[in-house]
Amino acid sequence: MxxxxxxxxxxxxxxxxxxxxxxxxxxxxxxxxxxxxxxxxxxxxxxxxxxxxxxxxxxxxxxxxxxxxxxxxxxxxxxxxxxxxxxxxxxxxxxxxxxxxxxxxxxxxxxxxxxxxxxxxxxxxxxxxxxxxxxxxxxxxxxxxxxxxxxxxxxxxxxxxxxxxxxxxxxxxxxxxxxxxxxxxxxxxxxxxxxxxxxxxxxxxxxxxxxxxxxxxxxxxxxxxxxxxxxxxxxxxxxxxxxxxxxxxxxxxxxxxxxxxxxxxxxxxxxxxxxxxxxxFLAARPGAPEGRLGTPGALAWRLQRGTLLGWTLAFTPAAVLFGSLADGAGALLEDDDSTREILIRLGGEQAITDAFLAAMTGVLGILAALYAVAAVLRLHTEETAHRAEPLLAHPVGRLRWAAGHLLVAFAGPAVLLTTAALGLALGHGRELPALLLACLAQLPAVWTLAAVAFTLYAFQPRAAPAGWAIVTLCLLIGWVGPVLDLPAVLMDLSPFTHVPKLPGADPEWGPVGVLVGVAAGVLALGLWRLRRRDLLT
Incomplete structure (x- = not known):
């Protein structure tokens, strides 16, 4: 019929x-x-x-x-x-x-x-x-x-x-x-x-x-x-x-x-x-017939480990490529004062090769912030897909549920930036400790953006995607601002402006401590709000 x-x-x-x-x-x-x-x-x-x-x-x-x-x-x-x-x-x-x-x-x-x-x-x-x-x-x-x-x-x-x-x-x-x-x-x-x-x-x-x-x-x-x-x-x-x-x-x-x-x-x-x-068409592999996840944190890790692995595999060749290009940038800019000035604004006042590496660690830091925001917003996905309610119906508090995903969101960028340091060292042939410090110095800025994204979600789930817009704004400030020589008041909107330009420069750790404090305060505000609002409201 x-x-x-x-x-x-x-x-x-x-x-x-x-x-x-x-x-x-x-x-x-x-x-x-x-x-x-x-x-x-x-x-x-x-x-x-x-x-x-x-x-x-x-x-x-x-x-x-x-x-x-x-x-x-x-x-x-x-x-x-x-x-x-x-x-x-x-x-x-x-x-x-x-x-x-x-x-x-x-x-x-x-x-x-x-x-x-x-x-x-x-x-x-x-x-x-x-x-x-x-x-x-x-x-x-x-x-x-x-x-x-x-x-x-x-x-x-x-x-x-x-x-x-x-x-x-x-x-x-x-x-x-x-x-x-x-x-x-x-x-x-x-x-x-x-x-x-x-x-x-x-x-x-x-x-x-x-x-x-x-x-x-x-x-x-x-x-x-x-x-x-x-x-x-x-x-x-x-x-x-x-x-x-x-x-x-x-x-x-x-x-x-x-x-x-x-x-x-x-x-x-x-x-x-x-x-x-x-x-x-690419069906998910079924899990084990018997449950082995005893905590919300273990569940969060199980849900996000594949994403972290994919990002880690992507960071490695990118960092190797950036490291291999560092010496070429220094050779080019010996006689080009205008472009040298742009690179110094991007990477700091140190030697040109160091400035290039500092600029590239800043790019890798912003990419790590994208991962962190994606990991935070997995909470939003779990809530809107109605998978959070059955879990919270058990003796699992909202803060414990959120903490598992937040741990991945805050620890994952450290893994990515450590991998980036290894790639830069491999591509440039430079000693690892200096590059590792340069990469990990980006973490406070990454954590600040992750905390802001989480707090937006905690206050208003529909505003959660604004976290992507904030990271994109920071990317534009960091990538375009030095070329246009934007005013300091605009450059300061990005937390990456306040991290030390490493390697090569003498680091100032005061602003880093302030960023860590801001991230902790914003995160605490978000946790407070999440504990008090209704789900899906």
């Missing part, structure tokens, strides 16, 4: 139309993200808009820009970080300096948006209620992708407007490259959401693929100074820079994005049609 001959009460959701209800879900997604999407778009656009005046102040003449471009393009260390310099115009220098960062931020925005409106909805049980109405099987995924399309179109328009004064063709090429990068990773997220059983795993797999794309691009750009390395062409981030904004635009590269995005979106739709709601 066909669906058309079934009684109305027995027909499948959506009346047999797989895309029924897509428009309503799309409008709902835009309403839910009416603040989040503009913040992402304006943040990326603001990053690019700040580039021309900042770099124009550093390189005020065409001769200075040409000299800087030649020096930076000839240095493998800076090419690995930022990509090759393809032209000495101001627009090309802005794309070189901020293009990779903007592309990564656009990709992260898209990953988070799609997972939020697909696997997050299934995990919370809301998708099951929505699917019981006249909603087609493929409507939720299609609505999520349309939301990502809207956000990335906005990024493309704002990026084009931000650099339009340097040339419309180049600005449009860069805007389209950013939007295309975001759409590709939106399709990646749509696929990982079908493969994994939880939103956390979907985001983690998507982030791992983004990290792999960055490493491939960095390795390829370090090998060749024109973006032509096969490794660069294996990375979507490499495709974005090979559109060559302001350097003889290659419009055909956008076709690579279109083909890959359509293929992944089609794969995601095919997978969505072949699985049950809430199921996944």
């Amino acid at each position: 066909s669906a058309a001959t079934l009684p109305a009460t027995a027909r499948p959701a959506g009346g047999g139309r797989p895309f029924a209800g897509t428009g309503a879900l799309y409008r709902l997604a835009l309403r839910r993200d009416r603040v989040l999407i503009p913040l992402w778009v304006l943040g990326i656009g603001g990053l690019l808009a700040a580039g021309p005046p900042g770099l124009a102040a550093l390189y005020s003449t065409a001769a200075e820009r040409a000299q800087a471009a030649a020096g930076m393009s000839g240095n493998s260390s800076l090419r690995a970080l930022y990509g090759p310099v393809l032209d000495d115009s101001l627009g090309a220098l802005v794309v070189w300096r901020y293009g990779v960062v903007a592309a990564v931020l656009t990709a992260v925005m898209s990953l988070l948006l799609v997972v939020r409106h697909t696997r997050d909805e299934e995990e919370s049980g809301r998708q099951e209620m929505v699917s019981s109405a006249m909603v087609g099987r493929r409507a939720p995924l299609t609505a999520a992708l349309l939301t990502a399309v809207t956000a990335n179109l906005a990024v493309a328009l704002v990026a084009t407007a931000a650099l339009g004064g340097e040339g419309l063709r180049g600005a449009l090429a860069h805007g389209l490259a950013l939007g295309a990068t975001g759409l590709l990773f939106a399709a990646v997220a749509a696929t990982t959401a079908q493969l994994t059983e939880s939103a956390r795993l979907a985001r983690g797999l998507g982030a791992a693929l983004l990290g792999a794309a960055f490493v491939l691009r960095a390795a390829g750009d370090a090998a060749r100074d024109d973006g032509s390395s096969p490794l660069t062409w294996l990375s979507p981030l490499g495709w974005a820079q090979n559109t060559r904004p302001f350097a003889g635009e290659r419009w055909w590269v956008l076709a690579l994005f279109a083909a890959a995005t359509l293929a992944l979106a089609a794969l995601a739709h095919t997978l969505a049609a072949r699985r049950d709601l809430g199921a996944s």
Whole structure:
């Protein structure tokens, strides 16, 4: 019997139309993200808009820009970080300096948006209620992708407007490259959401693929100074820079994005049609037949150990790469006073190689803060998925339940930064103790951000994702602030501004002690609030 001959009460959701209800879900997604999407778009656009005046102040003449471009393009260390310099115009220098960062931020925005409106909805049980109405099987995924399309179109328009004064063709090429990068990773997220059983795993797999794309691009750009390395062409981030904004635009590269995005979106739709709601193609391994977890802390470790292992494995090659680039940075900056000044602002007043290593430990510290926030927000996931209530129904207090996850969130970054120190020492050939101290000096700043994220969750669970926005703000302050020479009052908003710039400098431990005290106080406030509020309110 066909669906058309079934009684109305027995027909499948959506009346047999797989895309029924897509428009309503799309409008709902835009309403839910009416603040989040503009913040992402304006943040990326603001990053690019700040580039021309900042770099124009550093390189005020065409001769200075040409000299800087030649020096930076000839240095493998800076090419690995930022990509090759393809032209000495101001627009090309802005794309070189901020293009990779903007592309990564656009990709992260898209990953988070799609997972939020697909696997997050299934995990919370809301998708099951929505699917019981006249909603087609493929409507939720299609609505999520349309939301990502809207956000990335906005990024493309704002990026084009931000650099339009340097040339419309180049600005449009860069805007389209950013939007295309975001759409590709939106399709990646749509696929990982079908493969994994939880939103956390979907985001983690998507982030791992983004990290792999960055490493491939960095390795390829370090090998060749024109973006032509096969490794660069294996990375979507490499495709974005090979559109060559302001350097003889290659419009055909956008076709690579279109083909890959359509293929992944089609794969995601095919997978969505072949699985049950809430199921996944990469099923979780069943646990032991008899319980072996005797404490909430043991349960938290069991839930988070895989994530920590993945982050640790990712930190090692990144740190080795950063360590291997340190000597090259020093050789480049011997005759480039402007870039030397930027690096000194990033890493401190010590020798250039030490300043580069200090700047890289700061980047690794912010990455460790991302892990810490993710570990803290596992509490939010457990609560919204209704797994916390059965546990708290036993003789387990809320503070004991939270303490297990907080221990992982606060101890995990120490593991990551220790691994980073080992990688830096291996890549640079420097003695381990100095690099270990430099990496571990980032911990108070990481703990402060983790404590803030936890307290936001404790006071208002719906505000928990703001923890990501705070870490992103710190990333922008640390990465862009020194280039633009932002006022001290703005730089001081990031806790990473107050940690010592090691190795090489004489550390001041007073601000570190203050950060530890702030982290402890904010954490205590969050624990106090968590103990007194109702769950899911």
